[in-house]
Amino acid sequence: xxSRILTLLLLLLPCxxxxxxxxxxxxxxxxxxxxxxxxxxxxxxTLLTYPQxxxxxxAELWYNRGLAETKADDPVAASLSFRRALLLxxxxxxxxxxxxxxxxxxxxxxxxxxxxxxxxxxxxxxLVIAGSLIxxxxxxxxxxxxxxxxxxxxxxxxxxxxxxxxHGAAVAGTWLDxxxxxxxxxxxxxxxxxxxxxxxxxxxxxxxxxxxxxxVAVLSRNGAWWYVSGGQRLSGWIPSQTLTxxxxxxxxx
Amino acid sequence: MRDPRNRIWxxxxxxxxxxxxxxxxxxxxxxxxxxxxxxxxxxxxxxAEVGVTADLTRDRIxxxxxxxxxxxxxxxxxxxxxxxxxADGLQIRLTGQSTQVQMVNFxxxxxxxxxxxxxxxxxxxxxxxxxxxxxxxxSYRTAQLSLTVEDGRNAAPPAPPAAQAQLPMxxxxxxxxxxxxxxxxxxxxxxxxxxxxxxxxxxxxVPVEIRYYFDGRYPVQVLGRVDFGGEGILVERFPDPKExxxxxxxxxxNVLTFHSLLSAVxxxxxxxxxxxxxxxxQMPASLPGFDDPVxxxxxxxxxxFSESKELTVKTAPLHLEVLPLPKEGRPAxxxxxxxxxxxxxxxxxxKPAPGDPLNLVVKIGGRGNFKAMGAPVLTGQEGWRSYxxxxxxxxxxxxxxxxxxSFDFTLIAQEPKHASPGTEFSYFDPVSAKYVTLSTKPxxxxxxxxxxxxxxxxxxxxxxxxxxxxxxxxxxPRALVAxxxxxxxxxxxxxxxxxxxxxxxxxxxxxxxxxxxxxVILYLRDLRLRGGGERTRRRRRIxxxxxxxxxxxxxxxxxxxxxxxxxxLALSPSPRFEELTARLSDRRDRLKYGIGTSRPxxxxxxxxxxxxxxxxxxxxxxx
Numbered sequence: 001x002x003s004r005i006l007t008l009l010l011l012l013l014p015c016x017x018x019x020x021x022x023x024x025x026x027x028x029x030x031x032x033x034x035x036x037x038x039x040x041x042x043x044x045x046t047l048l049t050y051p052q053x054x055x056x057x058x059a060e061l062w063y064n065r066g067l068a069e070t071k072a073d074d075p076v077a078a079s080l081s082f083r084r085a086l087l088l089x090x091x092x093x094x095x096x097x098x099x100x101x102x103x104x105x106x107x108x109x110x111x112x113x114x115x116x117x118x119x120x121x122x123x124x125x126x127l128v129i130a131g132s133l134i135x136x137x138x139x140x141x142x143x144x145x146x147x148x149x150x151x152x153x154x155x156x157x158x159x160x161x162x163x164x165x166x167h168g169a170a171v172a173g174t175w176l177d178x179x180x181x182x183x184x185x186x187x188x189x190x191x192x193x194x195x196x197x198x199x200x201x202x203x204x205x206x207x208x209x210x211x212x213x214x215x216v217a218v219l220s221r222n223g224a225w226w227y228v229s230g231g232q233r234l235s236g237w238i239p240s241q242t243l244t245x246x247x248x249x250x251x252x253x
Numbered sequence: 254m255r256d257p258r259n260r261i262w263x264x265x266x267x268x269x270x271x272x273x274x275x276x277x278x279x280x281x282x283x284x285x286x287x288x289x290x291x292x293x294x295x296x297x298x299x300x301a302e303v304g305v306t307a308d309l310t311r312d313r314i315x316x317x318x319x320x321x322x323x324x325x326x327x328x329x330x331x332x333x334x335x336x337x338x339x340a341d342g343l344q345i346r347l348t349g350q351s352t353q354v355q356m357v358n359f360x361x362x363x364x365x366x367x368x369x370x371x372x373x374x375x376x377x378x379x380x381x382x383x384x385x386x387x388x389x390x391x392s393y394r395t396a397q398l399s400l401t402v403e404d405g406r407n408a409a410p411p412a413p414p415a416a417q418a419q420l421p422m423x424x425x426x427x428x429x430x431x432x433x434x435x436x437x438x439x440x441x442x443x444x445x446x447x448x449x450x451x452x453x454x455x456x457x458x459v460p461v462e463i464r465y466y467f468d469g470r471y472p473v474q475v476l477g478r479v480d481f482g483g484e485g486i487l488v489e490r491f492p493d494p495k496e497x498x499x500x501x502x503x504x505x506x507n508v509l510t511f512h513s514l515l516s517a518v519x520x521x522x523x524x525x526x527x528x529x530x531x532x533x534x535q536m537p538a539s540l541p542g543f544d545d546p547v548x549x550x551x552x553x554x555x556x557x558f559s560e561s562k563e564l565t566v567k568t569a570p571l572h573l574e575v576l577p578l579p580k581e582g583r584p585a586x587x588x589x590x591x592x593x594x595x596x597x598x599x600x601x602x603x604k605p606a607p608g609d610p611l612n613l614v615v616k617i618g619g620r621g622n623f624k625a626m627g628a629p630v631l632t633g634q635e636g637w638r639s640y641x642x643x644x645x646x647x648x649x650x651x652x653x654x655x656x657x658x659s660f661d662f663t664l665i666a667q668e669p670k671h672a673s674p675g676t677e678f679s680y681f682d683p684v685s686a687k688y689v690t691l692s693t694k695p696x697x698x699x700x701x702x703x704x705x706x707x708x709x710x711x712x713x714x715x716x717x718x719x720x721x722x723x724x725x726x727x728x729x730p731r732a733l734v735a736x737x738x739x740x741x742x743x744x745x746x747x748x749x750x751x752x753x754x755x756x757x758x759x760x761x762x763x764x765x766x767x768x769x770x771x772x773v774i775l776y777l778r779d780l781r782l783r784g785g786g787e788r789t790r791r792r793r794r795i796x797x798x799x800x801x802x803x804x805x806x807x808x809x810x811x812x813x814x815x816x817x818x819x820x821x822l823a824l825s826p827s828p829r830f831e832e833l834t835a836r837l838s839d840r841r842d843r844l845k846y847g848i849g850t851s852r853p854x855x856x857x858x859x860x861x862x863x864x865x866x867x868x869x870x871x872x873x874x875x876x
Contacts, residue, residue: 021743029739040739056745064739088746097608098737104610128751136764140771147775170752177750247748 037071059089079213080187090119106213127173135166186243188214196236200225303328307395320371327364333387334367344372373402442467444568452574456591457683458514469505474533481528489514492651520577527567586630590680592621598693607701611664618657629678638665666700795823809854813841
């Protein structure tokens with residue numbers, strides 16, 4: 001009896017955690033639709049401080065926040081929000097469209113690498129979960145066939161194929177998942193293009209600047225200076241306050 | 254009928270006008286900048302205040318030089334500037350546009366700059382009239398500008414940097430170890446100008462070669478640059494000269510050869526003054542008392558003193574006949590290109606996402622006046638929204654006479670499109686004295702407009718497409734939300750990939766444990782069906798044999814068989830074991846192959862054998 005109550009509580013916990021969230025999100029959406037982006041933006045910011053979003057996120061919420069930031073003439077912040085929405089749901093077409101527009105506006109080239117495009121049509125999370133299910137199904141089939149079926153060569157080959165394909169898909173999904181490398185990615189959120197430095201010092205030589213909205217890979221951290229790579233062989237030290245980590249679990253404000 | 258694309262690629266294969274590898278990254282940056290500034294900012298800046306200004310990059314130039322007129326349109330991306338600006342004594346032609354975006358106090362503002370090249374037809378002071386620019390249906394006028402064109406030949410040539418001025422040309426300071434001679438000043442240096450054509454069309458680029466000969470016996474320093482130009486002609490910047498030695502009339506000369514291109518901007522006869530070059534020659538000098546042969550012998554055969562002599566080396570004047578471009582048969586798509594060209598077009602992203610731009614890159618390759626060349630004209634652009642192209646030139650020679658100029662058109666589909674617009678480009682071929690029109694065919698693309706997706710209930714998506722292609726899939730509810738509208742609902746997703754999440758690891762471990770448990774269960778089941786393991790089966794057999802030996806059932810031969818099997822299974826080999834085995838085997842064989850096979854074993858014999866076995870078992874430690 002006690003176990004049944006515990007199970008019921010566990011099932012209801014997510015609902016309890018989300019209580020009130022949809023209403024507040026709908027209110028913020030209404031403000032955004034009514035042409036009050038600043039008000040909507042404040043609501044989204046407040047929503048994202050809720051404990052539910054400490055280790056999780058909502059692609060819809062980040063997309064809507066990006067829209068509000070776009071309408072509030074803050075394309076740099078909007079680019080970060082759209083990137084985060086796509087991080088959570090790479091198949092979210094509106095976010096991809098808005099991100100393209102924002103990057104065009106900022107003059108930042110959009111990545112067209114194949115490993116960035118595949119997740120848009122083949123969600124990595126689906127690949128991982130479905131692949132795992134197929135792989136483990138192959139394991140169980142193999143065991144059953146090995147011990148129970150007398151004439152079993154063809155079925156054993158089939159089960160081995162399922163194991164290889166299933167778990168291979170799970171590994172591929174993990175590898176393709178943009179969240180895997182997002183821990184070391186950041187977006188240039190300074191309003192003015194920050195200058196890269198060859199060494200972590202303001203007086204060091206400058207190999208170039210990074211346009212606001214650029215996605216960079218953080219290769220090393222040295223106090224207030226981060227060593228980043230902005231692609232096209234452009235890398236250098238940059239003040240960390242000019243960057244915002246791509247993962248919102250570290251910075252959800 | 255030849256395909257222009259085949260022609261240009263054939264040309265590329267032959268290396269006639271090889272394209273340098275484009276930096277794709279920089280190309281994309283340029284495309285993104287142009288497109289982004291041209292499209293994304295446009296709706297947002299509709300309400301911004303519109304301003305139109307004009308400015309000259311230089312308002313005082315020398316004859317033969319050009320300057321740039323920039324018309325800046327702020328607050329809108331939809332301006333319609335004129336392609337040419339009429340001004341007396343000047344030729345002003347639109348060459349391209351660029352976009353600038355500024356962010357001040359979190360406010361984004363953009364401006365489009367239309368660049369015009371200003372070519373003076375003569376010297377003097379000019380007034381560039383105000384230019385009417387139509388912006389979003391309203392007409393704006395810029396202020397008048399003044400331009401002064403001076404006669405560069407009268408003006409003092411720009412003084413070269415001191416260090417540079419003192420540096421001799423490479424190889425031009427070598428002293429010839431010859432006996433001193435009094436030079437003939439008339440043949441110390443002279444110049445030649447070589448122009449393969451004396452009759453050319455306005456706008457046609459003609460190569461010109463200028464050679465300066467210096468007496469090879471004396472070191473020479475070149476001061477300043479070549480002064481060459483005249484009213485009504487444009488001369489490209491002279492690259493570094495080539496140095497050589499040449500013998501003429503028995504005299505060795507050091508030769509400096511300059512290559513450049515000239516073009517005329519107005520028809521009619523033109524007399525170009527001589528091309529001049531300031532130089533300084535170190536000549537031997539004689540002082541009283543020092544021109545003694547003995548003294549010169551002491552100096553290694555060289556004169557003891559030298560003097561510098563400045564010379565202005567001149568070529569002969571050049572007379573050209575400039576022909577006007579014929580008005581007859583001039584195509585509508587002619588934009589001032591004179592030369593020989595080929596055309597090619599590619600679409601860099603033939604399947605853009607709905608609402609995303611498509612980039613049509615038209616490449617004009619060949620030989621001619623690339624700087625004054627206008628962009629190709631789009632054909633069949635119904636259903637497309639297009640923006641003025643950005644351009645980039647990749648020259649294959651140092652004078653930029655040959656190369657490839659790429660025009661990048663940014664296009665946005667206003668309706669579902671399966672083919673890009675075509676392009677048309679016209680140029681005047683001075684060799685055949687005819688206008689030539691090149692065109693590219695529409696290229697296959699798959700583009701659709703952005704905005705709200707059609708409703709699943711609408712006929713467009715409910716009925717099959719006319720071409721028989723499969724009907725588009727029903728969009729998800731999220732795709733039905735209008736563009737720019739917030740998405741309803743909240744779906745919580747982790748920031749971690751499943752492989753890094755605890756629940757996934759737990760589930761995987763659970764699956765591993767379940768599979769292991771299943772394997773164990775199935776193995777045990779299989780074991781049970783096979784009567785257990787080998788040890789169990791051996792023990793069970795030993796027990797059966799012992800019971801059989803003790804009961805004495807069966808005939809004597811089978812008793813001995815059982816005893817021998819018992820020994821094999823239950824006892825370890827030893828001398829006594831071998832002895833007993835041999836005895837039992839012998840007895841069994843005699844029973845089997847002799848008389849009395851079927852009779853039971855006598856009790857006494859059975860008891861003796863059992864006792865021997867027990868005795869042997871007592872000393873045996875086999876498990």
